[in-house]
Each structure stands twice: as structure tokens, then as C-alpha cells.
Amino acid sequence: MRCGDFRETYAEDMAIFETSFARRMLFLFLGVLLLLPTFASAFWLDIGNRILIAVIAATGLNILTGFTGQISLGNAAFLSVGAYATAVFAGKWGLPFPVVIPLAGLVTAAVGMVFGIPSLRLKGLYLAVATLAAHFVIEFTITHWESVTGGVNGTSVPPARIGGLDLGGDRRLYYLVLALAVGLLLFAKNLFRTKVGKAFVAIRDQDISAEVMGVQVFKYKLLSFGVSSFYVGVAGSLLGYQAGIISPENFPITVAIDQLGMIIIGGLGSILGSIFGAVFITLLPELLRLVTGSLADSFPQLTTLFASLKMGVFGLAIVLFLVFEPDGMAARWHTIRNYWKLYPFSY
Amino acid sequence: MALLDVRHLILHFRGVAALSDVSFEVAPQTIHAIIGPNGAGKTSLLNCISGVYRPQRGQVHFEGKDISGLNPAQRTQLGLARTFQNIALFKGMTVLDNLLIGRHTHQHSGVLGGGVYWGPGQREEIAHREVCEDIIDFLEIQHIRKKVVGTLAYGLQKRVELARALALEPKLLLLDEPMAGMNAEEKEDMARFIVEISEERGTTMVMIEHDMGVVMDLSHRVTVLNFGERIADGPPDEVRKNRLVQDAYLGEQHGIFE
Numbered sequence: 001m002r003c004g005d006f007r008e009t010y011a012e013d014m015a016i017f018e019t020s021f022a023r024r025m026l027f028l029f030l031g032v033l034l035l036l037p038t039f040a041s042a043f044w045l046d047i048g049n050r051i052l053i054a055v056i057a058a059t060g061l062n063i064l065t066g067f068t069g070q071i072s073l074g075n076a077a078f079l080s081v082g083a084y085a086t087a088v089f090a091g092k093w094g095l096p097f098p099v100v101i102p103l104a105g106l107v108t109a110a111v112g113m114v115f116g117i118p119s120l121r122l123k124g125l126y127l128a129v130a131t132l133a134a135h136f137v138i139e140f141t142i143t144h145w146e147s148v149t150g151g152v153n154g155t156s157v158p159p160a161r162i163g164g165l166d167l168g169g170d171r172r173l174y175y176l177v178l179a180l181a182v183g184l185l186l187f188a189k190n191l192f193r194t195k196v197g198k199a200f201v202a203i204r205d206q207d208i209s210a211e212v213m214g215v216q217v218f219k220y221k222l223l224s225f226g227v228s229s230f231y232v233g234v235a236g237s238l239l240g241y242q243a244g245i246i247s248p249e250n251f252p253i254t255v256a257i258d259q260l261g262m263i264i265i266g267g268l269g270s271i272l273g274s275i276f277g278a279v280f281i282t283l284l285p286e287l288l289r290l291v292t293g294s295l296a297d298s299f300p301q302l303t304t305l306f307a308s309l310k311m312g313v314f315g316l317a318i319v320l321f322l323v324f325e326p327d328g329m330a331a332r333w334h335t336i337r338n339y340w341k342l343y344p345f346s347y
Numbered sequence: 348m349a350l351l352d353v354r355h356l357i358l359h360f361r362g363v364a365a366l367s368d369v370s371f372e373v374a375p376q377t378i379h380a381i382i383g384p385n386g387a388g389k390t391s392l393l394n395c396i397s398g399v400y401r402p403q404r405g406q407v408h409f410e411g412k413d414i415s416g417l418n419p420a421q422r423t424q425l426g427l428a429r430t431f432q433n434i435a436l437f438k439g440m441t442v443l444d445n446l447l448i449g450r451h452t453h454q455h456s457g458v459l460g461g462g463v464y465w466g467p468g469q470r471e472e473i474a475h476r477e478v479c480e481d482i483i484d485f486l487e488i489q490h491i492r493k494k495v496v497g498t499l500a501y502g503l504q505k506r507v508e509l510a511r512a513l514a515l516e517p518k519l520l521l522l523d524e525p526m527a528g529m530n531a532e533e534k535e536d537m538a539r540f541i542v543e544i545s546e547e548r549g550t551t552m553v554m555i556e557h558d559m560g561v562v563m564d565l566s567h568r569v570t571v572l573n574f575g576e577r578i579a580d581g582p583p584d585e586v587r588k589n590r591l592v593q594d595a596y597l598g599e600q601h602g603i604f605e
């Protein structure tokens with residue numbers, strides 16, 4: 001029986017996984033994820049890729065909104081920047097994906113930092129409106145800069161390639177997406193146990209106090225916009241590779257709202273929460289589709305209602321979480337885990 | 348040379364004069380008390396020194412340099428630290444994390460070093476964790492190091508805030524009513540810590556305090572404010588006898604110097 005755990009060094013005390021049991025479970029889970037392409041259908045692999053991409057984007061948004069306290073509605077636009085940057089770097093310039101993806105992340109980081117400048121003066125709702133403006137500015141630019149973006153008709157992205165290696169198709173792309181998701185999650189987790197991440201959280205909790213602790217608040221807010229947008233840019237890049245063809249229609253404002261929903265439902269300021277939220281919000285419409293699809297014979301009007309049904313359930317889920325579990329699924333997970341850790345002596 | 352030199356500060360809030368031409372100097376390795384009735388401008392003065400408020404006139408010199416144009420973070424980087432009258436800890440974080448944020452200006456790892464972690468990032472974290480643990484031992488808060496600050500009693504929170512300020516390893520520590528709201532035993536502990544910080548670490552302190560007994564015991568020099576004006580400045584014994592000071596306090600409390 002596991003009856004608690006003891007640590008002898010600071011390094012142990014600062015480890016990500018509190019017990020070796022947790023670490024083993026995680027490796028098991030990763031093993032299953034690695035084997036997924038060998039047995040999953042094309043349908044589920046597509047969903048798997050979309051979930052992992054959403055995990056990366058939601059983690060990015062959580063870094064900015066959940067950990068640094070800067071609300072952003074610019075995520076759909078930042079995703080599009082990453083995707084279009086990929087179209088240019090891979091499609092027009094023919095660069096290989098190990099160069100394209102980080103480059104797309106960096107371009108998006110730069111764009112994100114520019115649109116983060118209003119955070120010097122604006123907070124909360126006002127900043128949200130400013131980032132909403134960023135969304136429309138970027139959308140406008142993309143629809144009108146036709147020579148580069150193809151305007152409303154969109155543009156194509158070639159499969160992810162380097163040398164003879166071709167990661168076209170969901171099955172092969174999956175490994176790349178999984179590797180990047182795991183790497184970026186680990187990076188984020190590390191970030192928040194070191195200086196920069198702690199400064200982000202300090203700004204969220206008490207900006208005056210943070211400043212008195214020597215944190216250059218504006219610099220770190222911009223840095224947070226940068227790191228966050230880098231994640232979103234990488235997600236956008238993968239989205240471009242996965243879709244093959246991108247157009248402004250892929251990045252409506254509802255995508256940004258979906259992402260906010262992910263981190264609210266999963267847990268603001270929690271890496272684990274970004275994962276839960278991304279899985280939940282990506283699977284939700286698919287499950288709804290399955291349900292409405294199977295009921296379509298007896299209730300044909302359901303399929304036409306699907307779009308509004310999706311929004312309704314999405315809204316309801318957010319409201320329910322805000323009311324009953326404001327700290328998100330991650331908090332619930334921790335409660336359950338702590339209960340089992342000392343089971344049956346969990347009082 | 349004075350470590351801190353405050354010159355002719357003037358600060359108004361829409362007609363209210365919080366500070367009218369206040370000057371004073373703080374010698375290195377001393378405990379300098381600032382006293383005065385409620386609303387005298389003591390907190391405002393501390394805010395001007397730490398950069399939270401910008402005075403309309405006057406300068407603040409630290410180690411001979413004019414720091415009037417610097418923001419609070421820049422002043423902290425030069426060696427200033429402070430606590431707040433109403434406690435401004437990161438309430439949702441643990442005691443340890445609060446202290447670790449105090450190490451911010453001493454750490455160098457950036458986004459990459461921190462995100463990659465294994466290697467320089469981890470070494471740095473461990474080194475600074477050790478500094479924080481020393482402070483935790485010094486202030487006797489080992490038992491609460493993993494507790495979330497918001498759940499702690501008021502007196503302990505005050506102590507944690509002092510710990511966080513110490514984590515900055517400041518040259519000058521500004522304390523705004525460090526003993527307010529504490530019981531006698533907690534006050535005694537706090538007084539002991541302040542003396543030890545001064546004697547063992549050689550940290551210079553500016554302390555706002557209401558308890559005259561504490562002020563007379565601990566401080567090397569006292570500046571007295573009343574309605575935003577400096578009405579006295581000198582060693583505690585001298586200030587105690589000052590006519591103006593006794594008048595200023597008459598309305599508030601009788602016989603406070605007894």
C-alpha cells in the first residue's frame with residue numbers, strides 16, 4: 001500500500017511527478033498513445049490529431065490567460081498566422097518542416113507580442129476587446145493580402161517533408177503532432193517551476209506586488225504574449241499541414257471562443273487542465289454528431305439542429321463548470337487523486 | 348554617506364497634501380523609524396521611496412544615485428525591498444513560491460533555460476531554493492512552507508511577507524507597520540527578527556510603527572510626520588521630548604511615551 005511519500009533532496013521535492021507511480025502511469029499512457037496509429041481508424045486519427053493540436057493551442061492560451069491573467073480573444077487569428085506562415089515557408093519557399101514549424105511559431109510570437117502591447121494599459125475586459133480587434137485586423141489582412149494568402153479562396157500547404165521523409169496523411173503526421181505536444185507540454189510545465197513562469201503567475205495574482213518584487217511587469221506581459229503565441233503558432237502550423245488547404249473560414253472567432261472554453265472547463269492556470277479541456281471540447285461535437293447521427297432515422301430534424309445543439313451544449317458545459325467547478329476538470333482530478341492516494345485512510 | 352537621501356518630497360492627491368516638503372536621511376546599517384498619527388503621510392512616503400507613487404516634486408537618492416525616475420522593479424533591482432501595511436502577498440501561492448518570486452532579480456534563466464529545465468535551469472532553482480530555505484529557518488516558518496498563504500493567520504502572513512522581502516537580499520528594507528494587528532507574543536517575535544536582520548545581515552531598515560515602545564527600543568533614529576509635514580527628526584530620546592511631537596500625539600492617544 002502506498003501510504004505517502006518522502007523526499008530527501010530539493011530536486012526530488014521540485015519534480016513534476018510527485019511519485020514514481022504517477023510517472024509510471026504516464027509512461028504507460030504515452031505508450032498507448034504511441035501505438036494508436038496501429039489500430040485506430042482514419043476517423044479517430046483525424047480526431048486524435050485535432051485533439052493534440054488543440055492541446056498545444058490551449059496550453060498556449062492558458063500560459064497567457066490562465067497563468068498570466070491576460071484575457072485574449074486573438075487565438076483564432078494567431079492560429080491563422082501560424083498556418084499561413086506554414087503555407088508560405090513550406091509551400092512557396094519549400095522549407096522542410098523542422099525549420100517551418102519553429103519559424104511559424106516565432107512569426108506568430110512576434111505578431112502576438114505586437115498585439116500584446118495594449119496590455120501595458122488595458123486589463124480584463126478591455127484587453128479582451130483589444131485582442132478581439134487584433135482578430136479582425138489579422139483576418140482583414142489575410143483576406144486582402146491575396147498575393148501571399150490567396151484571399152478568401154485560401155491557399156494550399158504541402159505535406160510535412162524533410163529529405164525523403166514525407167509525413168503526409170493523418171497516420172504519419174500523428175507522430176510529429178504527438179512529439180510536439182509532449183515536448184511543448186513538458187516545456188510549459190518546466191517554465192512554471194522556474195523564474196519566468198513564476199513571474200507570470202505573480203503578475204496575474206498581484207501586479208503591484210510583482211513589480212515591487214523586481215518583476216518588470218510590461219516586459220513579462222509581452223513575454224507571455226510571445227511564449228503563448230509561439231505555442232499557438234506551432235498549433236496553427238500543424239493545423240495547416242493537417243488540413244492541406246487553408247482559408248479564412250478555418251479561423252472564425254468561434255475558434256477563439258472554443259479555446260477559451262477549453263481552458264475554463266479544463267482549468268485556468270493548469271497545464272493538465274489545458275489537456276482535459278482540449279480533449280473535452282474537441283470530442284464534444286464528435287460525440288454529439290454520433291448521437292444525432294444514430295438518432296437521425298427516428299428524428300430526422302435533429303441533424304439540421306446539430307449546429308445550434310453544439311453551441312447549446314458547449315455553452316451549458318461552460319456555465320455548469322463555472323458554477324460547480326470553477327477551477328475546472330484539473331481541480332476535480334486532483335481531489336479524486338488525493339482521495340485515492342491515501343485510500344482507505346483518506347480522512 | 349547616507350544610504351537613502353529623501354529630498355523635499357511634495358505629493359498631492361487632488362488638493363490633499365499627503366507630503367509637504369519632506370526630507371530625511373537614513374544612515375547605513377541603522378533602523379530608522381517613521382512615526383506620526385493616522386493619515387500623516389507615512390505610507391505615502393514609503394510609496395514614494397519604493398516607486399509605487401511618483402511625487403510631484405523632490406528626489407529620492409539611493410547610494411548616491413538619483414532613483415526618482417525609476418519604476419518599482421528597477422528600484423528593487425538596485426537593492427530596495429518593502430512590505431505593505433495591508434499585506435500584498437500572492438495569496439493563492441504557497442509560502443515557498445512567494446519566497447521564490449523574491450529571488451526573481453537574482454535569477455538569470457530565461458524562457459529557454461527554464462523550459463528545458465534539466466541542466467542550468469534546475470541548478471539555479473536548487474541554489475535559490477537553498478537561499479529561501481535559510482530564510483525560512485531564520486524566521487521559523489518551516490512548518491508552513493508548503494501552505495497556501497491565503498489560509499494562514501494574519502500574524503503569520505506578516506511574517507511571510509517579511510520573509511519574501513528578505514529573499515530579495517535587499518540593502519534597504521522598508522517595513523510598513525510590521526507589527527500591526529499582532530498579539531504581544533507575535534510582536535515580540537517580530538521585534539527580535541528585526542533586530543537580528545539588522546545585526547546579523549547588516550540590512551538597513553526604514554520602519555513605520557505605531558507602537559512607541561517598540562520604536563524607542565529598536566530604532567536608531569526617528570522621523571516624525573504630521574499632516575504631511577516633517578515635524579521632528581533625531582535620535583529617539585530627543586524626539587520623545589519634542590514639544591511639537593507631544594502636541595501632535597495629544598489628540599490621538601494620551602501618554603504614549605510612558
Ligand SMILES: Nc1ncnc2c1ncn2[C@@H]1O[C@H](COP(=O)(O)OP(=O)(O)O)[C@@H](O)[C@H]1O
Nearest residue numbers: 360363365383384385386387388389390391392
Ligand atoms: N492613493 C491615494 N489616493 C488618494 N489619497 C490618498 C492616497 N494615498 C494616500 N492618500 C491620502 O494621503 C494622506 C496620507 O495617507 P497615508 O500616507 O496612508 O498616511 P499614513 O500611512 O500615515 O496613515 C491621507 O489623507 C490619505 O487619504
Ligand SMILES: [Mg+2]
Nearest residue numbers: 389390391432
Ligand atoms: Mg499607513
